[in-house]
Amino acid sequence: MMEDLETVGSAYLEASRRHARRIVVCAGTGCMANGAMKVLAALRDEAGAHGLDLETELRFEETRERDGLLTRSGCQGFCQMGPLVSVEPDGILYCKVRPADVPEIVRETLLGGKAVDRLLYRDPATGDACRGREQIPFYALQDRTVLKACGTLDPEDVREYVAHGGYQSAAKAFRQMTPEAVCKEILESGLRGRGGGGFPTGRKWELARIQAEPRKYIVCNGDEGDPGAFMDRSVMEGNPHAVLEGMMIAARAVGAQEGYVYVRAEYPLAVARVRRAVADAEALGLLGDDLFGTGLPFRVHVMEGAGAFVCGEETALLASIEGQRGMPMPKPPFPAQSGLFGKPTIINNVETLATVPLILARGAAAFKAVGTAGSPGTKTFALTGHVANTGLIEVPFGTTLRHIVHEVGGGVTAKDGSADPAGFKAVQIGGPSGGCLTKAHLDLPMDFDNLTRIGAMVGSGGLVVMNQDTCMVQVAKFFMQFTQNESCGKCVPCREGTRQMLALLEDIVEGRATEETLPLLETLARNVKLGALCGLGKTAPNPVLSTLEHFRDEYEAHVTRKVCPSRVCKALMTPAIEASLCKGCTLCARKCPVGAIAGERKAPHAIDPGKCIRCGACVDACKFNAITGA
Amino acid sequence: MEAATATAPGRKFEKVVQILDAHQRDRTRLVPILQAVQEEYRYLPEEVMTLVATSLGIPPARVYGVATFYSHFALEPKGKYVIRICDGTACHVKGSQDLVDALQGGLGLGGARKTTPDMMFTLETVSCLGACGLAPAMVVNEDVHGQVSPAVAIEILDGIRRSEGM
Ligand SMILES: Cc1cc2nc3c(=O)[nH]c(=O)nc-3n(C[C@H](O)[C@H](O)[C@H](O)COP(=O)(O)O)c2cc1C
Ligand code: SF4
Ligand code: SF4
Ligand code: FES
Numbered sequence: 001m002m003e004d005l006e007t008v009g010s011a012y013l014e015a016s017r018r019h020a021r022r023i024v025v026c027a028g029t030g031c032m033a034n035g036a037m038k039v040l041a042a043l044r045d046e047a048g049a050h051g052l053d054l055e056t057e058l059r060f061e062e063t064r065e066r067d068g069l070l071t072r073s074g075c076q077g078f079c080q081m082g083p084l085v086s087v088e089p090d091g092i093l094y095c096k097v098r099p100a101d102v103p104e105i106v107r108e109t110l111l112g113g114k115a116v117d118r119l120l121y122r123d124p125a126t127g128d129a130c131r132g133r134e135q136i137p138f139y140a141l142q143d144r145t146v147l148k149a150c151g152t153l154d155p156e157d158v159r160e161y162v163a164h165g166g167y168q169s170a171a172k173a174f175r176q177m178t179p180e181a182v183c184k185e186i187l188e189s190g191l192r193g194r195g196g197g198g199f200p201t202g203r204k205w206e207l208a209r210i211q212a213e214p215r216k217y218i219v220c221n222g223d224e225g226d227p228g229a230f231m232d233r234s235v236m237e238g239n240p241h242a243v244l245e246g247m248m249i250a251a252r253a254v255g256a257q258e259g260y261v262y263v264r265a266e267y268p269l270a271v272a273r274v275r276r277a278v279a280d281a282e283a284l285g286l287l288g289d290d291l292f293g294t295g296l297p298f299r300v301h302v303m304e305g306a307g308a309f310v311c312g313e314e315t316a317l318l319a320s321i322e323g324q325r326g327m328p329m330p331k332p333p334f335p336a337q338s339g340l341f342g343k344p345t346i347i348n349n350v351e352t353l354a355t356v357p358l359i360l361a362r363g364a365a366a367f368k369a370v371g372t373a374g375s376p377g378t379k380t381f382a383l384t385g386h387v388a389n390t391g392l393i394e395v396p397f398g399t400t401l402r403h404i405v406h407e408v409g410g411g412v413t414a415k416d417g418s419a420d421p422a423g424f425k426a427v428q429i430g431g432p433s434g435g436c437l438t439k440a441h442l443d444l445p446m447d448f449d450n451l452t453r454i455g456a457m458v459g460s461g462g463l464v465v466m467n468q469d470t471c472m473v474q475v476a477k478f479f480m481q482f483t484q485n486e487s488c489g490k491c492v493p494c495r496e497g498t499r500q501m502l503a504l505l506e507d508i509v510e511g512r513a514t515e516e517t518l519p520l521l522e523t524l525a526r527n528v529k530l531g532a533l534c535g536l537g538k539t540a541p542n543p544v545l546s547t548l549e550h551f552r553d554e555y556e557a558h559v560t561r562k563v564c565p566s567r568v569c570k571a572l573m574t575p576a577i578e579a580s581l582c583k584g585c586t587l588c589a590r591k592c593p594v595g596a597i598a599g600e601r602k603a604p605h606a607i608d609p610g611k612c613i614r615c616g617a618c619v620d621a622c623k624f625n626a627i628t629g630a
Numbered sequence: 631m632e633a634a635t636a637t638a639p640g641r642k643f644e645k646v647v648q649i650l651d652a653h654q655r656d657r658t659r660l661v662p663i664l665q666a667v668q669e670e671y672r673y674l675p676e677e678v679m680t681l682v683a684t685s686l687g688i689p690p691a692r693v694y695g696v697a698t699f700y701s702h703f704a705l706e707p708k709g710k711y712v713i714r715i716c717d718g719t720a721c722h723v724k725g726s727q728d729l730v731d732a733l734q735g736g737l738g739l740g741g742a743r744k745t746t747p748d749m750m751f752t753l754e755t756v757s758c759l760g761a762c763g764l765a766p767a768m769v770v771n772e773d774v775h776g777q778v779s780p781a782v783a784i785e786i787l788d789g790i791r792r793s794e795g796m
């Protein structure tokens with residue numbers, strides 16, 4: 001029997017009112033890697049030593065007033081500044097907290113009610129200390145909706161989720177709405193899948209709903225194999241109940257009885273948190289044989305992936321759940337018609353599912369009010385690379401790249417991490433399926449359709465900022481190496497095509513390319529795109545085509561002049577003489593066929609890069625290993 | 631199926647049988663079964679794969695096919711400490727190759743050699759740990775380290791060696 005949601009919620013709120021303060025330590029992967037749990041333990045001990053009475057697990061049955069609740073949250077998005085500790089109601093957010101900082105926090109803040117200035121974030125633009133999130137540009141410039149509860153709620157306490165309105169949307173779907181009405185609401189909201197393709201979620205659900213087959217499945221795709229993406233991880237770690245609630249609503253919409261969450265094995269914390277969420281929801285009678293008193297069953301299993309990127313592709317993912325090699329199958333039939341064990345199956349991305357309860361709670365119209373006409377709502381992005389504030393962000397669709405990189409991200413950085421205001425070169429979006437955005441795209445409103453139009457794609461939402469020191473050919477080669485490794489090998493265009501493309505890219509960066517290389521690479525890219533069976537192969541050429549389009553001169557410099565303009569490709573590096581090693585023997589200058597080397601006898605020589613043809617003769621000639629590069 | 635279990639030589643396979651039982655010998659649960667076996671042995675010994683195949687009533691080739699398809703399954707034993715360096719986009723851009731070079735040097739590994747002869751360390755690259763905000767990242771068994779420089783990587787390695795009395 002399910003406990004009444006209102007009772008659970010109000011009991012939680014009642015219990016939390018007993019606490020004068022709430023101290024939240026971020027327990028996402030990033031902060032834990034930087035020692036957040038040690039900070040939490042130190043806070044508990046130090047507060048105790050000062051006679052402060054902190055509770056670490058909220059207990060319903062207690063009535064005693066306490067000095068505070070010491071709790072944890074999922075990733076708050078600002079991992080680079082972690083470990084993060086927030087103190088409410090003081091509105092304080094501390095950054096980079098070490099256990100050694102804890103005595104001061106206890107003394108000044110918990111006992112004295114003052115902020116510790118040196119632990120506050122400093123706005124790099126003004127140098128001012130920011131007390132809380134409202135003052136920190138990184139947060140203030142975002143629109144955190146799906147991620148809102150991520151980083152405030154305790155992901156391991158179902159009652160807190162319920163107290164903040166959790167599972168109300170699922171209750172509404174089961175008690176007050178027909179499956180048809182649920183599908184219609186989601187269709188009307190215009191929600192498009194966040195897993196990359198942007199397919200309308202309502203259309204997919206409707207297709208599964210109308211299947212006559214009585215057994216159906218809901219699968220949550222938590223594979224997130226794109227290198228450079230971690231938003232699904234953060235949602236599973238930080239707000240796992242929202243994902244479960246989304247699955248319950250999907251189950252109602254299509255009439256499914258069973259569900260799977262497929263999480264990649266590299267995410268042990270996400271696996272543990274989702275497992276715990278399932279167990280807690282079952283214990284409360286939310287999941288089980290009788291959802292919300294309707295007599296309808298829904299159960300959820302958690303399955304760990306085993307390290308294959310292609311398993312993020314929906315048909316491959318289903319094969320993997322069935323205990324087979326995770327190889328894609330041709331579509332149609334679509335999983336919504338015939339999926340897991342041959343039954344109609346809905347596969348949705350983590351973020352898509354976490355968005356669904358918000359739509360039912362606020363209505364399709366409110367959801368559509370944010371974002372662009374064709375891409376409503378917000379999108380989370382993993383902002384990484386050469387940018388001041390790396391982390392997890394969420395902005396409405398239609399936001400410009402300029403806003404993301406220069407405002408939210410705090411601008412481009414140089415190799416050593418210092419600010420480099422003029423350093424912007426490109427942003428790679430969508431990982432191995434995506435493309436590059438350049439200076440010309442800084443003011444383009446980013447949404448599904450605009451990005452597709454310019455040969456990029458939202459993909460999973462990885463945004464890698466690249467500065468002038470990045471070689472775009474190397475970037476293309478990096479992604480091609482990735483897809484070549486991850487190709488499942490089932491079809492020839494992908495298996496062999498990516499291998500040949502990689503070989504051509506290697507020729508380019510190693511200086512072996514001829515005038516035929518680029519046209520050949522382009523033709524091959526087009527053919528792989530056309531001929532591959534699944535999305536992996538079909539999109540694998542995108543990074544190459546996109547860099548060829550926007551940075552063709554860079555490719556040409558590699559091919560015709562054998563120069564890497566960003567000075568990254570070692571094989572093409574202009575030779576240089578290390579003055580401290582050069583004895584001034586003049587041997588190299590005499591060997592140089594084009595007279596590019598000059599210098600006085602017994603004094604360090606120098607190479608004129610404009611004249612040098614990179615023949616390498618000088619490097620071989622020098623007996624003192626004074627010449628590097630070439 | 632019964633016979634295979636009964637003839638399995640004693641203790642060595644006891645744990646495997648337990649794992650099979652826990653998964654109701656359900657052949658659709660092959661991946662989680664192999665995961666549990668690997669957890670136990672740290673790799674998938676050939677004879678165990680054969681036992682799994684007979685117990686589930688599927689050809690050994692199918693088990694082998696699944697085991698070789700997924701990168702997490704190891705057909706050879708790994709070291710006590712598995713060091714995985716992320717070479718995802720964010721980490722790559724922030725210099726993960728330097729970490730690989732430093733650790734390969736520090737461990738005397740390179741080329742096809744991924745495990746030290748004393749079976750203490752295995753060095754691998756992975757394609758994103760989901761801690762990209764802290765790039766470059768590396769994981770030692772389950773411990774994630776962020777913003778690692780080559781010097782820090784060597785320090786971590788030395789720390790493990792000290793704790794092992796090496
Ligand atoms: C090679 C490949 C990898 C994919 N990886 C993922 C993934 O990690 N997560 C995900 O949600 N979708 C991934 N997708 C897309 C899924 O196949 C599917 O379209 C998506 O899960 C549908 O969910 P949505 O409609 O909510 O976006 C991948 C597709 C391909 C071709
Ligand atoms: S396109 Fe590549 S990954 Fe997809 S089925 Fe073909 S070989 Fe496998
Ligand atoms: S590489 Fe060739 S051209 Fe350049 S300095 Fe050496 S010898 Fe002269
Ligand atoms: S893990 Fe703490 S902010 Fe991301």
Ligand code: FES
Pocket residue numbers: 227228229716717718719720721722757758759760761762763765766767
């Ligand atoms: S790219 Fe290294 S953790 Fe994601």
